[in-house]
Amino acid sequence: MAAMELRHLRYFQAVAEALNFTKAAAQLRVAQPALSRQVQDLEDEIGVDLLVRSPRGVALTAEGKLFLAEVKDLLTRADEAVEKVRALARGEYGELHVGYAPTPTSEILPRALASFQEAAPRVHVVLHDLAGDEMYAGLREGALHLAITAQSAWDAPITGVAYEELRQYPFCVALAPGHRFAKLKAVSLAEVASEPLVALRKRDYSEYHVILDRIFAPSKLRLRIAAEVDGANTLITGVESGRGVAVVTELFRGITGDRLLYRPITGCPIAQSVGIATAAQGDITPAGEKFREVLRDVAKGLGTASGRKGTASVRGKR
Structure with missing residues (x-):
């Protein structure tokens, strides 16, 4: 065997727990001769006998017992790693850095955080109370994934920053x-x-x-x-x-x-406009995109009673 692979470890675990090649092969849905060969290759690779074979089945050697404990821990960690990566891709795991201005976001942000944490409890949201220039620098430099702030309609576009209005x-x-x-x-x-x-x-x-x-x-x-x-x-x-x-x-x-x-x-x-600021270049993380969707839903749910469409908007000071 050129190199030990996770599948060989899974084969060994199945045999070691069943103490029977026939039962392990049925569980894994592989042919018994192929399973026997893979486990033998694993023993050859390690240079140690892990199993004692007999007509009545198999038994673990002392080395096999130790190796089984280590393999179970390793495979558990491998499965957890895969699950975490998949959760990260779904926006349900990781760390999310969010800049905000307290007063302009006081209606939207607390509601959005509560909803987001319920939907993605394994995402650790880190809030950064920053002035506008600090927020925009954080977005451009990648220290922030997104920011919830206010924007001035009459200002020139902020270099490197995109703005999406949520509410006025x-x-x-x-x-x-x-x-x-x-x-x-x-x-x-x-x-x-x-x-x-x-x-x-x-x-x-x-x-x-x-x-x-x-x-x-x-x-x-x-x-x-x-x-x-x-x-x-x-x-x-x-x-x-x-x-x-x-x-x-x-x-x-x-x-x-x-x-x-x-x-x-x-x-x-x-009127004052409150919205989402993101870096103009580069993709937002999956967790950031999920949080952005939550912010949109919260803003939409607030209705338009206190908003005034069609007016100029301003970036409010904290």
Whole structure:
């Protein structure tokens, strides 16, 4: 025998467990003479007698008993390796690195993760909370398999990154429960501009101010920024304490609960787009493709009540 093969090990295991060539041959569905020859070839290859043959059947030598234990372990690991590779090809095994921006993805991502982990429990999903530039670099370099983020309609395409929109969210005004806007069903752009505004700090969230400009500049409205804050939690506190109102997306409802009220902004020319970013070059992994399908299904299941088709979209800051 030129080289030991897994089939020879399986033949030996069958004979060693049945202690009978005829029974083992029937189990393996091979001719008994061929089975005898293959086991003999295996013994010749190893240079050790594994079986004692007699008219009544076979018995294991001491070497045969040890070899059987080792063969069973080896074949089990080989079967597991094959099963894992097949599961990997189905997107049901392995590790999946996903970049995300917390606020824009707060509605879609938790639902998608729960559904995906139920469908593919052996895929270890590693989440990476990253800023936009970090996410795109991770996709291009292969550190991330995909990312769930927001995108700007007016920006030039991002080099090396493809974007698929899942859902749009309109902008609205967040206000304290006692604010005069609480009595209104909707608020106009001019009414929002007339109020003191709590905004994210420009040096840290420059894109948020680009969004404000995109919303209000076409109407030549000037904003009255009363306070610039360093994050979403501080913004919520500023609005709740009566320092002003804030322009946010409807996703903020899930963060603040009953602490703040939200009113749609009539005439708002843009909405926030949330979608899947992937590397433009190279194939997505099977697990990544399966997760992408789950994301699409979740977004579709959310309906279009809070989306606004046909508007420009923006990449939201975390």
